[in-house]
Amino acid sequence: MWVRFTLAEARGIAHYLGVLVLGMAAVMLVPLVTAVAVAEWEPALDYFIGSTVAAVIGLALMLADVTAPQISHRQSLLISALAWLFAALVGAVPLALSGNYGSYLDALFDAMSGFTTSGLTVAQDLDHMAHAHNMWRHLTHLIGGQGIIVAAISLAIALKGGAFSLYLAEGRDERILPNVMHTARFIWFVTAVWVTIGTAALAVINWLSGMTAVRGLLHGFWLTIAAFDTGGFGPMSQNALYYHSPYLEFGLLVLMLAGTFNFNLHADLWRGDRLEVFKNIEARTLAANIAICVGLVAVSFGASSLMGTDAELWRKGVFHIVSANSGTGHQTVYAGQWPQMGGGAIFGVVLAMAFGGMVSSTAGGIKSLRIGLILSSVVLSVKQALSPTSAVVRLHFHHLVDRFLTPEITASAFTYFTLYVVSYISGGVIGAAYGYAPAEAVFESVSAAANVGLSVGITGPMMPTGLKVLYIVQMWSGRLEFLSLIALVVAVFLAIKPHRRAGA
Amino acid sequence: MTRLLSLALVVCILAIPSPARAATLLPPVPLTPGAMTPADAVELGLAQDGVEIVLQGEAIGEALAAPGGKRWVNLLGDAVAIGVVVDAKGAAEVTRFGEYRQRGATLLVRGRLNSACDDHGGDLDVHATSVRIIDAGHTSPHVVHPNKLLFAAAAAVAAMGLVAHYRRLRRRTFL
Numbered sequence: 001m002w003v004r005f006t007l008a009e010a011r012g013i014a015h016y017l018g019v020l021v022l023g024m025a026a027v028m029l030v031p032l033v034t035a036v037a038v039a040e041w042e043p044a045l046d047y048f049i050g051s052t053v054a055a056v057i058g059l060a061l062m063l064a065d066v067t068a069p070q071i072s073h074r075q076s077l078l079i080s081a082l083a084w085l086f087a088a089l090v091g092a093v094p095l096a097l098s099g100n101y102g103s104y105l106d107a108l109f110d111a112m113s114g115f116t117t118s119g120l121t122v123a124q125d126l127d128h129m130a131h132a133h134n135m136w137r138h139l140t141h142l143i144g145g146q147g148i149i150v151a152a153i154s155l156a157i158a159l160k161g162g163a164f165s166l167y168l169a170e171g172r173d174e175r176i177l178p179n180v181m182h183t184a185r186f187i188w189f190v191t192a193v194w195v196t197i198g199t200a201a202l203a204v205i206n207w208l209s210g211m212t213a214v215r216g217l218l219h220g221f222w223l224t225i226a227a228f229d230t231g232g233f234g235p236m237s238q239n240a241l242y243y244h245s246p247y248l249e250f251g252l253l254v255l256m257l258a259g260t261f262n263f264n265l266h267a268d269l270w271r272g273d274r275l276e277v278f279k280n281i282e283a284r285t286l287a288a289n290i291a292i293c294v295g296l297v298a299v300s301f302g303a304s305s306l307m308g309t310d311a312e313l314w315r316k317g318v319f320h321i322v323s324a325n326s327g328t329g330h331q332t333v334y335a336g337q338w339p340q341m342g343g344g345a346i347f348g349v350v351l352a353m354a355f356g357g358m359v360s361s362t363a364g365g366i367k368s369l370r371i372g373l374i375l376s377s378v379v380l381s382v383k384q385a386l387s388p389t390s391a392v393v394r395l396h397f398h399h400l401v402d403r404f405l406t407p408e409i410t411a412s413a414f415t416y417f418t419l420y421v422v423s424y425i426s427g428g429v430i431g432a433a434y435g436y437a438p439a440e441a442v443f444e445s446v447s448a449a450a451n452v453g454l455s456v457g458i459t460g461p462m463m464p465t466g467l468k469v470l471y472i473v474q475m476w477s478g479r480l481e482f483l484s485l486i487a488l489v490v491a492v493f494l495a496i497k498p499h500r501r502a503g504a
Numbered sequence: 505m506t507r508l509l510s511l512a513l514v515v516c517i518l519a520i521p522s523p524a525r526a527a528t529l530l531p532p533v534p535l536t537p538g539a540m541t542p543a544d545a546v547e548l549g550l551a552q553d554g555v556e557i558v559l560q561g562e563a564i565g566e567a568l569a570a571p572g573g574k575r576w577v578n579l580l581g582d583a584v585a586i587g588v589v590v591d592a593k594g595a596a597e598v599t600r601f602g603e604y605r606q607r608g609a610t611l612l613v614r615g616r617l618n619s620a621c622d623d624h625g626g627d628l629d630v631h632a633t634s635v636r637i638i639d640a641g642h643t644s645p646h647v648v649h650p651n652k653l654l655f656a657a658a659a660a661v662a663a664m665g666l667v668a669h670y671r672r673l674r675r676r677t678f679l
Binding site: 040041042045046048049052053055056059060062063066067097124125127128129130131208209210211212215236237238241242243244245246249306307309311312314315316332333334336337340 | 546547550553564565566567568569570575576578580583584585587602603604607619620622624625626627628629644646647648652653655656659660662663666667669670673674677
């Protein structure tokens with residue numbers, strides 16, 4: 001039986017949403033300070049407005065229940081789903097005021113793309129965008145990559161009771177430390193270490209390339225966030241191609257790989273357990289997936305008359321496979337160049353995007369753990385078929401600990417696999433219905449639903465409004481791994497469905 | 505049906521073009537006869553490799569280091585930017601690059617268009633043989649609209665009022 005939410009439960013949801021939106025108001029002070037520091041007065045006003053609007057909405061929502069009640073698991077699902085929508089809605093306000101977006105919907109598209117670490121963009125005149133707006137766009141990657149809820153938990157924002165439920169509802173599968181607040185803080189610690197190292201390295205590369213101190217540092221910081229949080233935004237319209245630097249591309253490659261790593265593996269490495277990386281089914285599946293996709297690209301480049309040197313294989317082949325597999329979306333080719341790279345390369349990139357990175361990371365897609373488990377279940381089925389009927393055949397796998405593959409684990413992996421594939425295909429069908437070539441429509445749909453951000457050129461300010469809405473929903477649902485969003489749709493449906501009177 | 509129509513109406517309202525956009529767009533320097541924009545060059549580069557072209561675009565960002573003591577200058581036109589390899593002397597003559605505060609110099613470049621340059625890791629780029637500055641660039645006006653100031657003040661007053669109301673309600677609830 002479906003159970004409707006009571007008014008008291010809805011008020012509790014509104015209160016905690018308000019807390020999170022108020023948090024967004026506070027984070028918007030960072031681009032506001034950036035704008036003031038570099039004397040960008042109009043953007044400074046945009047962030048003052050954005051922050052106060054977020055504060056008004058947050059406080060209004062908190063007024064729904066000033067007692068800050070305990071929250072249940074089912075409430076946490078809705079809070080998680082709505083937190084991402086509200087974050088995007090208020091996060092879009094300063095972007096809409098920037099003059100770099102054709103409409104509020106376009107600004108909402110970029111805000112959702114930023115928070116979900118997708119990286120697809122419909123911004124206009126990006127090369128003349130203010131530093132403050134670029135700071136905000138990239139900060140959305142940082143907040144969204146670590147998780148809006150994780151950010152709130154780590155700051156010990158008063159989320160009574162359901163902190164762990166909220167953590168799981170945000171599409172995270174495992175906790176790293178026994179206490180969920182410690183887990184959230186560990187995630188931020190790992191991020192801080194990588195962002196510091198990455199920013200320093202990329203800033204030095206930028207300075208040596210000829211950038212000024214301020215621009216080199218800011219671009220280094222933004223690119224690091226975009227790569228480690230597997231986001232893919234760039235401060236220039238050419239994305240990573242703007243820099244024409246193999247050193248910078250190598251730095252991004254390392255950061256993208258680090259970003260797609262499960263935070264549990266970061267913890268194991270931190271504790272000195274390097275063997276875990278080699279034993280873990282998830283790491284092995286990801287490595288195999290990258291190797292197969294790079295192989296496809298190499299074969300494709302071999303058959304191409306344009307790409308063929310080792311440098312091209314690394315800078316156009318390996319770079320884009322890692323960018324796709326990690327769900328980052330950094331790009332060093334023009335959209336129209338994909339066909340030049342050959343069918344095998346495009347297939348490899350789509351496969352890499354669809355499969356995605358690791359669970360409990362900043363990456364999107366189906367996730368390599370689930371792919372590994374599904375492949376293991378195939379092996380188990382073959383083993384069972386070839387064994388005597390009286391034999392008990394079991395298969396174990398290693399993911400942090402040794403475990404046996406059970407029907408429940410397999411079913412869960414298949415469920416998520418199915419949900420992602422349905423989203424990929426349905427988005428592709430709708431894109432094709434808008435008149436785009438089916439292969440291009442599927443590429444863009446996979447890129448949106450797997451939160452990647454690579455584009456064959458469909459995404460842009462001039463694309464149909466219906467597709468903008470579709471990709472916003474795909475990015476949102478893909479980031480939450482569907483469950484929270486499905487729960488939200490069911491709750492809204494039950495709320496608006498007329499009550500049936502007994503005996504009627 | 506009514507709910508679906510309401511949803512469609514909301515989407516339409518959200519998609520209303522932003523009035524701020526027109527104010528920030530600056531008219532581009534007119535295209536020199538016989539020259540192509542970076543957008544045209546990228547389009548041509550997808551079809552032909554190694555052709556000689558005349559390219560016009562706005563220099564953006566900064567000149568970046570390129571192998572062999574040369575410099576990369578990225579040129580923007582028709583919302584597409586392309587990397588151009590120029591010699592250091594030519595790059596040094598460009599003093600204004602496009603960014604938030606300014607429109608960069610407009611360059612007229614003659615050079616070879618590479619679909620996937622073997623010297624530069626497969627980049628679609630242009631190797632310039634000559635560079636001429638046809639417009640030095642200028643600062644961009646960014647004026648704060650009075651309506652924004654009014655809206656900011658109204659939002660701040662509303663936020664302060666809500667903070668006071670929330671604190672009063674909290675006190676009343678827990679006393």
